[in-house]
Amino acid sequence: MKHLQHIGLIAGTFIAASFAASVNAADTPFPSTYKASSHAPTLITNATVLTGTGERLEAASLYFVDGKIVSVGEPPSELTSDTRIIDAEGSWVTPGIIDVHSHLGVYPSPGVDAHSDGNEATAPVTAEVWAEHSVWPQDPGFGRALAGGITAMQILPGSANLFGGRGVTLKNVASVTYQGMKFPDAPYGLKMACGENPKRVYGRKGSGPSTRMGNIAGYRAAWIKATDYRDEHAKYEALSDEEKKEAKKPKRDLELETLAGVLDGDIIIHMHCYRADEMMTILDLAKEFDYKVGTFHHGVEAYKISSELAENGVCGALWADWWGFKMEAYDGIQENIALVDRPEGSCSVVHSDSDEGIQRLNQEAAKAMSRGNKAGMDIAPERAIKWITSNAAKSLGIDDQTGSLTTGLMADVVIWSGNPFSVYAKANQVFIDGVERYNRDDPTLQPVSDFELGQLLEVSQ
Amino acid sequence: MKKMTVLVALAVGLQGINASADSLRIDNATIMTMGGMGTLEAADILIEDGEITAIGSDLSEDADRVIDANGAIITPAMFAGATTTGLVEVNAVRESVDSSVSETPLSKLHVEFDVRRAYSPLSSLHAITRTEGFGYTLLAATGGQYSIAGVGSLVDFDGGFDSFSGDDTIFIDVDGYASRKVGGSRAAHWMLLEGAMADLDGRASEQEYLTQAGRDVLKRLKSDGVFVFAANRAADIKQVIGFADEHDINAVIVGAREAWMLADELADSDIAVMVNGLDNLPADFDSLGSRLDNAALLSNAGVTVMFTSDETHNARKIRQGAGTAVAYGMDYDLALQAMTTTPAEVFGGRSRALAVGYSADLVVWSGDPLEVTSYATAVVIEGKLTSMESRQSKLLERYLPEDAGMGRAYINR
Numbered sequence: 001m002k003h004l005q006h007i008g009l010i011a012g013t014f015i016a017a018s019f020a021a022s023v024n025a026a027d028t029p030f031p032s033t034y035k036a037s038s039h040a041p042t043l044i045t046n047a048t049v050l051t052g053t054g055e056r057l058e059a060a061s062l063y064f065v066d067g068k069i070v071s072v073g074e075p076p077s078e079l080t081s082d083t084r085i086i087d088a089e090g091s092w093v094t095p096g097i098i099d100v101h102s103h104l105g106v107y108p109s110p111g112v113d114a115h116s117d118g119n120e121a122t123a124p125v126t127a128e129v130w131a132e133h134s135v136w137p138q139d140p141g142f143g144r145a146l147a148g149g150i151t152a153m154q155i156l157p158g159s160a161n162l163f164g165g166r167g168v169t170l171k172n173v174a175s176v177t178y179q180g181m182k183f184p185d186a187p188y189g190l191k192m193a194c195g196e197n198p199k200r201v202y203g204r205k206g207s208g209p210s211t212r213m214g215n216i217a218g219y220r221a222a223w224i225k226a227t228d229y230r231d232e233h234a235k236y237e238a239l240s241d242e243e244k245k246e247a248k249k250p251k252r253d254l255e256l257e258t259l260a261g262v263l264d265g266d267i268i269i270h271m272h273c274y275r276a277d278e279m280m281t282i283l284d285l286a287k288e289f290d291y292k293v294g295t296f297h298h299g300v301e302a303y304k305i306s307s308e309l310a311e312n313g314v315c316g317a318l319w320a321d322w323w324g325f326k327m328e329a330y331d332g333i334q335e336n337i338a339l340v341d342r343p344e345g346s347c348s349v350v351h352s353d354s355d356e357g358i359q360r361l362n363q364e365a366a367k368a369m370s371r372g373n374k375a376g377m378d379i380a381p382e383r384a385i386k387w388i389t390s391n392a393a394k395s396l397g398i399d400d401q402t403g404s405l406t407t408g409l410m411a412d413v414v415i416w417s418g419n420p421f422s423v424y425a426k427a428n429q430v431f432i433d434g435v436e437r438y439n440r441d442d443p444t445l446q447p448v449s450d451f452e453l454g455q456l457l458e459v460s461q
Numbered sequence: 462m463k464k465m466t467v468l469v470a471l472a473v474g475l476q477g478i479n480a481s482a483d484s485l486r487i488d489n490a491t492i493m494t495m496g497g498m499g500t501l502e503a504a505d506i507l508i509e510d511g512e513i514t515a516i517g518s519d520l521s522e523d524a525d526r527v528i529d530a531n532g533a534i535i536t537p538a539m540f541a542g543a544t545t546t547g548l549v550e551v552n553a554v555r556e557s558v559d560s561s562v563s564e565t566p567l568s569k570l571h572v573e574f575d576v577r578r579a580y581s582p583l584s585s586l587h588a589i590t591r592t593e594g595f596g597y598t599l600l601a602a603t604g605g606q607y608s609i610a611g612v613g614s615l616v617d618f619d620g621g622f623d624s625f626s627g628d629d630t631i632f633i634d635v636d637g638y639a640s641r642k643v644g645g646s647r648a649a650h651w652m653l654l655e656g657a658m659a660d661l662d663g664r665a666s667e668q669e670y671l672t673q674a675g676r677d678v679l680k681r682l683k684s685d686g687v688f689v690f691a692a693n694r695a696a697d698i699k700q701v702i703g704f705a706d707e708h709d710i711n712a713v714i715v716g717a718r719e720a721w722m723l724a725d726e727l728a729d730s731d732i733a734v735m736v737n738g739l740d741n742l743p744a745d746f747d748s749l750g751s752r753l754d755n756a757a758l759l760s761n762a763g764v765t766v767m768f769t770s771d772e773t774h775n776a777r778k779i780r781q782g783a784g785t786a787v788a789y790g791m792d793y794d795l796a797l798q799a800m801t802t803t804p805a806e807v808f809g810g811r812s813r814a815l816a817v818g819y820s821a822d823l824v825v826w827s828g829d830p831l832e833v834t835s836y837a838t839a840v841v842i843e844g845k846l847t848s849m850e851s852r853q854s855k856l857l858e859r860y861l862p863e864d865a866g867m868g869r870a871y872i873n874r
Contacts, residue, residue, distance in 0.1 A: 109742045140743055196553065303860050304869070323853075324586070324774030326553035333853045339860065356739050363781060363833045370834035374827075375861060423784030423833045455749045459695075459722055 030132060032182035034171055036433030040084040041065040043075055044415065047088035052095040052389035052404030056382035062093055064411035067433035072405045086429070088415055094385055095404050096151025096412030096432065098392035099358045100270070100317045101297050101351035105155055105170075105178065106131055108139030109355060110451075119158035120165060124202050124209060125222050127190060128254035129165035131157045135178040138449045141355040146172050146438045146447065148359035149414040149427035152183060154396055156191045156297075159272040160201045162209070162218045164191035166258055167270060169396050173432055174447040187268050187397040189294070190258060192219070194273035194282060195328045216281065223289040226259030233260070268294035268397050270317075274328035276304035283312055295395040297351060300332040303339035306346065315347035315395040316340040319357075320367040337365075337387060338372025338379060349395050350387045361388045366421035381421050410434075483525055484509040485846060487825065487839075490530035492516060495537050495802045496814030506535065508821040511844030516817060526846065528825075528839065536830050537801040537813045538596025538618075538822035538842065541776040542769030543632075543689070543715060543735060546590060546598050547580040547616065549773060561604030562611065570657050572631065572675040572682070574611035576602045582620050586774060588851035591618040593777040594824040594837035599769075599808060600625070601689075602632045607643055608650040609633050609657075612678065612686075615808050617822075619842045627809030628711075629678075629686040635701065636692050636716065637747045651700060658708055687711050687808055689735075693718040694747040702730050713807060715769060717759075719750040724762035733765035733807045738782025757790030760799075765807060766791070767799045784831035796831060820844070 042064050049060040051072060061075040070076065079085075106118040117134035120126040135155055145153070150172050157164035167189035170181040195212065203210030209218050232250045239247055261267035269286075273279045273296045286293050295315040296302060300323060302309060302316040309316055318340065323332025341348035350365045352358040369384035393403025402410040411434035417426045430438035439445035485508045492501045498516060505520040506513060515522060550557035559579035562571065580600060590598075596618055602611030615627040634642075635650040643649035653670065660670040661679050671679060682688065690701045693716040702723070705712035714720060717734040720727060727734065741753045760766045768786070770779040783796045802813045812819055821844040828835035840847050859872045866872065 110745045112745065144742060321778065322775055324551060327551055330551055331856055333856050333860075335857050335861075342863075355742055359741075360739075360781075360785075366833045367781075370836065374836060375857060421834060423781060423831065424788045426788065452743065452749075455743075459750065 030130075030179060030182075032184045033177065033179045034173065034175070034182055034184060036067045037435050039067070039434045039436070040082050041080055042084045042086065042411075042431070042434060043079060044086045044088050044093055044413070045075060047091050047093040047415070048419075049073070049093045049405065050095075050382050050385040050420075051406070052385055053406060054382055054386065056380065060093075062405060062413065064413070064431070064434045067411055067435070069405055069407055069409050069411050071407060086415070090418065091428065092416040092418060092420055092425075093405070094149070094362075094414050094416065094420060095389040096402065096414055096430065097149040097361050097388050098396065098403060099145070099150055099153040099352050099361060099388075100295065100315075100349055100392050100395045101353045102145075102153045102155055102355075102358055103158065103353070104141040104145065104153065104355060104358065105135030105137065105139045106157065107355075108136045109141055119160040121158075121160040121201055124162045124198055124207075124218050125255065126157075126161050126165050127163040127222070127256075127258040129157065130168065131155050131165060131191075132168035132178050132182070135168070135170075135181075137175050137178050137181060138451045140449045140452050141358070142172055142174065143447045143449060144355070145358045146430055147427060147440070149362065149416070149420075149430055150358055151412040151414070151430065151432045151437075152393075152396075152398070152402060153358065154189055154270070156189065156270060159191070159193035159197045162193060162198050162215060163222060163255075163259070164193060166267070167191055169398065171432055173437060174449075183398065185401070187266060188258075188261065189268050189270045189396070190262055192269060192271040194271065194278045195275060196326055197272070212278065216285065219285055220288070222259060223263075223285075223291075226256050226263060227289060229253060229256035230260035230263050262291050263289065265292070268292075268395075270295050270297055270395075272297045274298050274300045276301040278328075279305060280308065283308070283314070294397070295347075295349065298329075298353070299340070300329045300336065303333065303336045304331075306340045307343050309340060310343035310346040313345065313347070315349050315391065317349040317351035317392075317395060318368075319353070320350065320364040320371075334367065334371040335375050337368035338375065338377050341372070341379070341383075341387070342377060347391050347394055348387050349391045351392075362416075362420040362425065363423055364388075366423075369421060381419065384421065484523075485821075485841065485844065486520060486522065486524035486527045487535065488520070488527060488529050490533055490535045490825065492535045492815060493797065493830075494815040495798055496812070496816045496819075498816065503532070506815065506821075506823070508841065508844045511820060513815060513817055513819050513821045516815065528846075530825055533838065534826045534828070534830055535815070535823050536594075536797065536826065537815055538824055538840065539594050539780070539800050539830075540767070540804040540813075541590055541595040541598040541618075542767075542772075542779045543599040543601040544590075544769075544773040544776045545576075545601060545603060546586050546618075546773055546776065547582055547584055547600065548576055549586070550584055552774070560602060563604060563606060568606075569672050570607055570609050570653060570670050570675065571605070571611065572609055572657070572671060573678045574602060574605070574609075575678075576600060576611055576613045577616075577623075577625055580616065580622075580625075582618075582622055582624065585852040586776075587618055587620070588848070589774075589853050590776050591840055591842070591847060592837065592849050592851050592854065594780075594826065594830070594840060595776065596813070596822045596824075596840070596842055597626075597805075598776065599630065599689075599804065605632075605634070605642070608635060608639060608653055612682070615805065615810050617842070626811065627805065629682055630689055630808055631679075631682050631686060632689050632691070634691045635697055637694065637697075637745065639691070647697065651704070654704065683708065683710055687713055689713045689715050691715050692747075693745075693751070695719040695722040695750065697747070698723050698727075702726055702732060705732060706730065718744075718748040718755060720764070721752065721755045721758035722750060724759050724764055727759070728763035731765075733767060733803075734759055735767040735769045736782075736786075737771050738768055738784075738786040739770075753785060753789040754791075756786035756796070757792075760791055760795050765803060766795065767804050767807065768796075780831055781833055784833065787831060793831070800831070
């Protein structure tokens with residue numbers, strides 16, 4: 001509905017429905033083919049449950065049927081005879097873990113040159129490319145991430161470009177095609193990048209941008225074109241059928257279509273940005289062109305502007321401890337996530353950007369929680385779990401579907417061997433839409449990618 | 462060590478900690494000595510003039526400073542892995558990086574490239590790493606023109622300009638990725654290394670692989686040094702075992718993702734490995750057999766296992782790898798030894814265990830030293846309680862207050 005409102009402001013509400021229809025038509029290629037399989041009604045009992053909404057329930061139950069959560073806390077009064085009951089005494093239960101920043105599939109394992117599909121580093125503005133068209137579903141990293149409790153993730157293009165292209169949100173379900181993993185009805189993301197990467201890549205090519213001011217000029221030029229494009233299409237769609245016959249239909253442009261989708265509020269901006277001053281410049285840029293920044297990614301200096309991020313309703317997707325690999329990462333501190341979490345209305349997210357980190361986002365959150373507490377903040381596991389569940393879902397625009405253990409939401413659930421905020425904790429069972437997709441004790445419930453099948457057959461063990 | 466003490470004293474003095482304290486007693490700790498005394502509960506440790514002079518219960522000796530550990534765990538100061546600490550400030554700032562030489566004037570194997578000549582103890586990384594409970598690292602050469610990256614050694618995080626210890630250690634890449642530096646085949650690594658060994662023996666009549674300086678260094682390394690080979694693939698590890706045996710050198714394998722396949726041979730050959738406890742992906746065709754229980758399988762077979770994180774700025778992450786190795790079957794005590802005392806046994810230098818008469822390099826932990834939520838609460842290096850301030854702690858202090866007052870730039874104490 002955000003889409004309709006936005007168009008209404010520009011061209012009058014009466015034309016909104018028809019334009020929305022045409023944009024939707026353009027948005028439907030490569031549709032999701034994912035369908036959750038059926039499963040027995042499932043009741044998990046006796047667990048410590050972190051709901052993802054800030055609550056912690058002891059000796060609690062979780063009941064899900066037909067892929068949806070039915071009750072949290074108390075078990076239902078009646079169970080059907082086919083109900084699977086899992087006694088999770090000693091275990092902890094959390095929502096499925098969500099990583100908002102992954103390059104699985106686009107920079108897969110093995111990381112050979114032929115698999116380097118994450119950066120269309122041929123021009124600074126490549127909003128026309130879609131990360132999903134680079135995703136290799138056989139990346140063994142998906143299965144490893146599943147064993148770490150990851151049930152959904154956003155696959156993003158890299159950060160070489162000012163506009164890197166569309167990201168895609170996937171369910172972490174093994175499939176021969178990415179369409180079979182595509183999260184139904186998740187909004188698209190658009191990857192943008194600040195700072196050193198674009199200016200280094202295009203400065204070296206001699207084409208520019210080669211400076212930060214060049215970066216900003218590049219964004220502005222693109223948004224000007226996108227605004228014109230959006231208005232031109234809106235104007236055409238506002239015409240009556242008679243008038244349309246006389247008028248020239250504006251050409252479709254993949255790059256501008258994506259940018260117009262941002263201006264219309266349909267596509268969420270995910271912006272790689274490290275420095276505090278640059279993030280503030282970007283927020284002004286968004287005001288100039290009337291769009292919203294959804295999430296700043298990496299944000300190594302986000303702690304310097306935590307209040308401003310909260311006031312603007314922008315999420316910060318951050319690392320627990322990575323720093324120093326380039327100048328714009330020089331001021332990284334381990335309290336970043338906790339400090340960004342501190343203001344009212346904040347949206348702190350722990351992300352990985354790594355095929356290793358995605359396997360243990362719970363530990364990354366644990367480190368961040370511990371550092372926050374060491375600095376005097378009082379962060380309990382029931383709050384910190386939001387950084388990798390509900391806040392991540394909010395960042396991706398799927399919090400009305402998953403990210404917390406709330407009645408009616410998708411039954412994306414992890415049963416942990418113990419407190420997940422520990423290096424020793426393991427995801428023992430992982431459910432996606434109620435279906436058990438991983439079980440640590442059952443090799444038949446541990447997906448193996450085609451690539452790894454039949455390797456090292458001569459080796460015992 | 463004298464110059465070192467001065468620097469630490471200066472740093473400590475700025476923090477207002479009693480820099481003149483020559484003796485320190487820590488009471489009521491769980492002391493994991495990693496030595497002959499094992500783990501002692503409710504124990505005290507006395508440190509005088511940099512040395513441990515007593516460990517036991519209810520020590521009554523006076524000290525200039527007494528700390529109650531409240532039952533907290535004490536371990537020896539940890540090993541930060543193979544890093545380039547002191548050879549880099551920011552990776553992407555080329556002039557701040559000295560760990561690698563890509564073009565040298567002569568096309569020879571530059572065994573004599575010694576990164577210790579570029580080492581500075583005053584980088585921001587030192588305090589950032591030390592305050593996380595780390596006392597020493599293996600200063601490594603990386604990259605390089607051919608297979609050989611260069612020479613380094615252990616170095617202490619005690620502020621000294623030349624606090625190197627242990628044996629000279631040479632770093633050699635023999636993996637598939639490095640084969641592009643030697644013409645395209647990893648077999649060329651061995652062609653060059655055998656050539657260098659022949660050159661050393663005066664047998665390389667047509668081709669001189671080494672400079673005279675290089676011959677001197679290699680000769681020393683061969684008798685008293687350590688050869689660290691970067692290799693992941695089982696077949697390459699097998700080549701290392703053969704080369705080490707043939708030339709009678711002290712070899713260590715770093716990376717070693719498929720080493721579990723050769724665990725018994727490595728144990729028999731007394732070749733130690735240094736692994737990243739978080740490796741488990743087929744990152745390339747050299748590591749199809751990568752798995753999280755690599756460290757467990759190796760150590761259970763009797764191989765000496767150490768850890769590294771493949772990080773320098775974030776070297777502190779190495780604890781997470783060790784903890785993960787334990788989660789996947791490695792013996793806890795062996796993992797903690799790997800993080801404290803083992804590297805000094807492999808690469809030489811003084812013992813890092815906590816025992817009377819030994820240098821006092823220790824850490825007081827907030828919890829289990831291999832747990833991700835734990836952190837160092839005090840770090841003692843050479844008997845001195847070191848400052849817990851770093852550039853990162855200063856940034857935190859500046860941005861922690863919700864009221865910025867005159868502006869953050871004025872919060873600079």
